[in-house]
Amino acid sequence: MTVPDEPQAASSFRAIGEGAGWVREPLDDAVRGPRQLIVPPAAATLGTPAHSGAKAAQQAAKEQPGTVFMMGDNPALPKMPDRPTLEDFFRLRFDDFSVSHMLQSARLARQKGLDEKVVLACLLHDIAVPGLLRSDHGYWGAQLVGPYVDEEVAWAIEKHEALRYFADESVGYSYPKEYIAFFGEDYDPPEYIHREHEAARKHRWYMTSRLITLNDMYSFDPDARVDFEEFADVVGRHFRQPEEGLGFDGSPVAHMWRTMIWPNNFL
Numbered sequence: 288m289t290v291p292d293e294p295q296a297a298s299s300f301r302a303i304g305e306g307a308g309w310v311r312e313p314l315d316d317a318v319r320g321p322r323q324l325i326v327p328p329a330a331a332t333l334g335t336p337a338h339s340g341a342k343a344a345q346q347a348a349k350e351q352p353g354t355v356f357m358m359g360d361n362p363a364l365p366k367m368p369d370r371p372t373l374e375d376f377f378r379l380r381f382d383d384f385s386v387s388h389m390l391q392s393a394r395l396a397r398q399k400g401l402d403e404k405v406v407l408a409c410l411l412h413d414i415a416v417p418g419l420l421r422s423d424h425g426y427w428g429a430q431l432v433g434p435y436v437d438e439e440v441a442w443a444i445e446k447h448e449a450l451r452y453f454a455d456e457s458v459g460y461s462y463p464k465e466y467i468a469f470f471g472e473d474y475d476p477p478e479y480i481h482r483e484h485e486a487a488r489k490h491r492w493y494m495t496s497r498l499i500t501l502n503d504m505y506s507f508d509p510d511a512r513v514d515f516e517e518f519a520d521v522v523g524r525h526f527r528q529p530e531e532g533l534g535f536d537g538s539p540v541a542h543m544w545r546t547m548i549w550p551n552n553f554l
């Protein structure tokens with residue numbers, strides 16, 4: 288595989304290796320001189336032609352001396368503060384669609400006068416999706432926020448993964464009709480999801496997690512405007528923001544926050 292020499296005018300990025308990796312050309316705004324290669328993580332490319340990314344990128348690096356793998360700040364992303372807060376991740380890393388979805392869920396919970404713990408759980412319920420991983424997002428999200436929230440909040444976020452597939456008519460929750468479009472008519476979640484649902488239903492915190500699904504907006508309102516600021520009070524009271532910043536507090540999940548700060552690091 289060869290990599291053409293001319294940088295593209297429209298973008299500082301060029302795809303390489305079936306779109307598996309990306310070359311960032313050294314423009315004026317680059318913090319480092321050499322061409323930088325971005326190789327997407329395996330979890331994002333397994334099962335697709337892009338999975339050959341690492342190999343293609345290494346080959347390209349060999350062919351063009353002076354090309355290095357992306358490490359540290361990617362100039363295409365806003366720079367994070369040295370001590371990032373939860374709000375910094377919402378503002379500087381997560382996409383507008385996901386942020387709006389979580390904020391709308393939290394607003395709905397608040398409008399219903401639900402406990403602040405539930406409002407926080409709704410605010411954070413899909414946090415893994417825009418920053419980390421979609422697959423098993425409830426589990427990833429729960430782990431990510433675990434050290435900083437009440438145990439009940441993390442539990443509820445984890446269990447919403449399973450509960451959203453199962454109706455509970457006693458509280459007015461039906462199987463989301465959007466899921467028929469998302470997953471097909473006959474989709475049946477895997478066995479572990481069935482087991483998780485059954486266990487969660489018997490748990491004393493069941494309703495906390497069920498309330499996440501009840502306030503989960505499967506139809507998103509694209510015109511809704513909700514600012515993170517609206518929940519600054521709830522976050523201040525119920526999210527234990529570490530003084531050193533998320534990613535730098537030495538917690539067992541600090542690396543997960545660092546991965547969202549520097550998602551393109553080669554290693």
Ligand SMILES: [Fe+2]
Nearest residue numbers: 412413424447
């Ligand atoms: Fe979710």
Ligand SMILES: [Fe+2]
Nearest residue numbers: 412413503504
């Ligand atoms: Fe959601």
